[in-house]
Amino acid sequence: MAVSRTTLKSLYGVCGVVYRQPLLFPSSLKCASIQITRSKFERDYQRPGQPPDTRWPWQMINFDFSKGVESVRKHFGLLKDEFFQRWIGPEGKPIIEHMLEQTRVVWEFRGPESLNEWIVSSDQEIGGRSVAYVSLGKNNTTCLLYGTLSSTPPRDGETRYSGYCSMRSKPPKASFDRKKHYDWSSFNTLHLRIRGDGRPWMINVSAETYFSHQRDDIYSYFLYTRGGPYWQDVKIPFSKFFLSSRGRIQDSQHPLWLDKINTIGFTLGDKADGPFQLEIDFIGLNNDCAHTEEFAYELYKKNP
Amino acid sequence: TDRQNRTDIEKLVEDETHHKDKTLVTHDDIFDRAAGDSKTKVEFNRVVDVFKSKDIRRRGHVEFIYAALKKMPEFGVECDVTVYNKLLDVFPKEVFVPQNFIQRMFNHYPRQQECGVQVLEQMENYGVMPNIETKVLLVQIFGEKSHPIRKFQRIMYWFPKFKHTNPYPVPHVLPSDPVDLAQFSLTRIAADLDAKITIYQYPSTDITETGEEITRPHIVGIQSPDQRSLLAKHNPCKPVFVEGPYPLWLRQKCVHYYLLRADPIPPEEKVEEEIDPEMICPEQSLFFPQRVELDLKVDMGDDHSFNVDEVEEGAVYAMCMAGQGDQATLSQWISGLQETCPILGQIPTVFRLESGPRELQTSTDDHQRPEQEAETDQIIEDDEEPRHSRGVKQ
Numbered sequence: 001m002a003v004s005r006t007t008l009k010s011l012y013g014v015c016g017v018v019y020r021q022p023l024l025f026p027s028s029l030k031c032a033s034i035q036i037t038r039s040k041f042e043r044d045y046q047r048p049g050q051p052p053d054t055r056w057p058w059q060m061i062n063f064d065f066s067k068g069v070e071s072v073r074k075h076f077g078l079l080k081d082e083f084f085q086r087w088i089g090p091e092g093k094p095i096i097e098h099m100l101e102q103t104r105v106v107w108e109f110r111g112p113e114s115l116n117e118w119i120v121s122s123d124q125e126i127g128g129r130s131v132a133y134v135s136l137g138k139n140n141t142t143c144l145l146y147g148t149l150s151s152t153p154p155r156d157g158e159t160r161y162s163g164y165c166s167m168r169s170k171p172p173k174a175s176f177d178r179k180k181h182y183d184w185s186s187f188n189t190l191h192l193r194i195r196g197d198g199r200p201w202m203i204n205v206s207a208e209t210y211f212s213h214q215r216d217d218i219y220s221y222f223l224y225t226r227g228g229p230y231w232q233d234v235k236i237p238f239s240k241f242f243l244s245s246r247g248r249i250q251d252s253q254h255p256l257w258l259d260k261i262n263t264i265g266f267t268l269g270d271k272a273d274g275p276f277q278l279e280i281d282f283i284g285l286n287n288d289c290a291h292t293e294e295f296a297y298e299l300y301k302k303n304p
Numbered sequence: 305t306d307r308q309n310r311t312d313i314e315k316l317v318e319d320e321t322h323h324k325d326k327t328l329v330t331h332d333d334i335f336d337r338a339a340g341d342s343k344t345k346v347e348f349n350r351v352v353d354v355f356k357s358k359d360i361r362r363r364g365h366v367e368f369i370y371a372a373l374k375k376m377p378e379f380g381v382e383c384d385v386t387v388y389n390k391l392l393d394v395f396p397k398e399v400f401v402p403q404n405f406i407q408r409m410f411n412h413y414p415r416q417q418e419c420g421v422q423v424l425e426q427m428e429n430y431g432v433m434p435n436i437e438t439k440v441l442l443v444q445i446f447g448e449k450s451h452p453i454r455k456f457q458r459i460m461y462w463f464p465k466f467k468h469t470n471p472y473p474v475p476h477v478l479p480s481d482p483v484d485l486a487q488f489s490l491t492r493i494a495a496d497l498d499a500k501i502t503i504y505q506y507p508s509t510d511i512t513e514t515g516e517e518i519t520r521p522h523i524v525g526i527q528s529p530d531q532r533s534l535l536a537k538h539n540p541c542k543p544v545f546v547e548g549p550y551p552l553w554l555r556q557k558c559v560h561y562y563l564l565r566a567d568p569i570p571p572e573e574k575v576e577e578e579i580d581p582e583m584i585c586p587e588q589s590l591f592f593p594q595r596v597e598l599d600l601k602v603d604m605g606d607d608h609s610f611n612v613d614e615v616e617e618g619a620v621y622a623m624c625m626a627g628q629g630d631q632a633t634l635s636q637w638i639s640g641l642q643e644t645c646p647i648l649g650q651i652p653t654v655f656r657l658e659s660g661p662r663e664l665q666t667s668t669d670d671h672q673r674p675e676q677e678a679e680t681d682q683i684i685e686d687d688e689e690p691r692h693s694r695g696v697k698q
Contacts, residue, residue: 096604097604100603100604100605101604101607102604102605102606102607102608103607103608103609103610103611105610105611105612108612110613138617139615139616141613141615141616142615191610193612197550197551197552197553198472198492198493198551198552198553198554199553200470222466222469222470224469224470224471224472226471226472226492226493226495227472227489227492227493227552227553228492228493228494228495228552228561228623229493229550229563229565229620229623230493230495230620231615232495249458249462251458271556272553272555272556272558274551274553274558275551276553277551281612281615282610282612284610284612286608296465297465
């Protein structure tokens with residue numbers, strides 16, 4: 001559900017005057033602010049004090065003929081692409097290119113359509129007061145994630161900590177909403193070109209799991225931004241990502257399996273209340289031959 | 305009848321007195337009453353000592369420890385490991401140690417273990433590293449294979465792992481001098497080891513002849529040789545812009561910096577650098593050639609560059625941090641820059657500033673132009689627009 005402007009207005013009224021720092025490159029588009037939140041069915045957190053949703057399943061579906069026609073066209077287009085890409089090679093690439101490529105750009109932010117794959121969320125949807133938005137930077141390039149972080153917990157009697165803002169990519173979908181994954185087996189390093197304001201972030205990679213109770217398992221690592229007007233190239237080997245679930249680092253660690261990657265995300269939660277800003281140029285993969293580490297953390301027996 | 309009324313009144317008074325005697329006294333009140341006005345580590349330790357000596361059985365120690373954890377930031381002891389050890393010492397010893405595997409399996413004394421975990425959780429949140437004394441205390445209180453010991457082991461494993469992962473470390477205690485803080489911040493964001501820091505103005509307070517007090521803010525600038533050469537090659541017909549303030553977060557502190565930059569160069573005006581003919585003449589040394597033109601095909605397996613279009617941005621010529629963000633102060637910075645870059649005197653300077661939370665608008669020649677208003681359009685229309693200060697310095 002998209003957050004309406006009235007809600008934002010009332011929130012500003014409640015919090016008083018929300019001062020917002022000027023952006024490094026304010027967007028020239030007036031309506032470039034895209035407020036994307038996660039869809040209804042992806043949200044499984046129920047706020048304390050909220051009554052359960054007792055609507056029937058068919059009451060959540062909205063019937064629309066034009067959307068149906070558009071959906072049919074999209075799905076059959078995807079099906080045609082899947083069929084004809086097999087003659088060229090894996091994922092539509094020639095086999096020689098697939099075997100020899102050393103770098104790959106997975107997400108490149110050019111134009112408004114490149115923001116459609118990202119979901120922005122903050123603890124506002126669970127009762128907190130942080131806000132996060134995503135828009136395009138100057139000249140309709142680079143993804144700009146900005147907002148205000150507030151670590152005041154909601155007064156519901158249960159929540160102990162609060163204050164996060166995150167942006168996550170949507171899982172890739174095949175035709176007719178079938179599940180699809182990224183295959184990053186040929187690479188060992190994540191490469192980002194970012195520009196921040198000095199705050200530390202977390203990069204989260206979500207892989208496919210076999211059991212449904214592992215739904216919250218993510219592989220995280222830190223993203224330290226330098227700040228300032230210059231771009232910053234960040235290289236994070238996949239061996240550095242550690243397994244965490246619901247914000248807790250797990251005792252049983254194992255390396256990230258790169259053949260079934262679902263999403264990548266950025267989370268800010270450093271408990272420094274105030275405005276934040278992160279600009280992303282592209283997210284790519286790299287095969288660093290000098291990095292031979294398989295996993296950075298010990299795999300000892302748990303609870304000896 | 306009078307006797308009955310008097311008896312009832314006496315009973316009511318007695319009940320009220322009895323009720324008052326039984327009112328609960330919370331542990332927060334103990335801290336507030338004991339500290340009074342001064343809230344220091346000594347007072348905190350004294351409250352803990354009083355509680356420990358009050359009762360040998362230490363009744364209510366879980367509630368006391370929770371209250372103490374909540375009061376720690378007020379007393380300023382939240383980053384002191386000895387205070388955490390003293391707080392763990394409030395637990396009775398050897399009482400919660402499980403005697404057999406059945407007790408260990410079924411979460412022996414769950415509330416006390418949860419309280420111990422919360423103490424360690426607060427240490428983790430504030431980045432406090434436990435020490436050997438912490439481990440000895442936890443083993444004496446809860447035993448070897450308890451939840452607080454597991455939490456302690458996790459902290460001792462992951463804290464050293466992530467201690468040196470930050471490529472841009474920030475000290476725990478930032479310098480309080482604004483000039484030192486500005487130097488540290490500018491060195492961080494310059495991303496160039498050759499960049500030179502110049503202090504154009506120190507903070508000072510003068511009193512003029514008329515008795516008026518004038519406060520001069522500090523101005524610290526940084527510029528690298530590359531930026532200086534770029535500025536020297538700037539076209540004097542095009543203006544340069546002073547933009548800011550931009551935020552930079554150092555732990556919990558937000559500082560602001562300003563930029564001197566130009567607009568991106570249009571594609572038709574880009575000129576390639578002329579190569580010195582001396583370097584490519586036939587008399588050059590074959591062993592140390594200045595320029596090699598080999599038309600070799602690069603294999604795809606050796607290509608490590610990313611196929612991404614470059615983001616077109618204007619060049620950044622200099623950066624500065626000042627105590628005030630008004631145009632007069634930044635004009636002094638521009639004047640200081642002219643000592644090393646005389647071309648700045650011929651280049652028109654446009655100030656594209658926004659007011660910050662602590663800055664004062666003292667500019668007098670404040671007139672707005674529609675071109676710049678269009679450039680600084682707000683993204684969120686509902687947001688309250690900050691005041692703008694613009695001007696042209698010729």
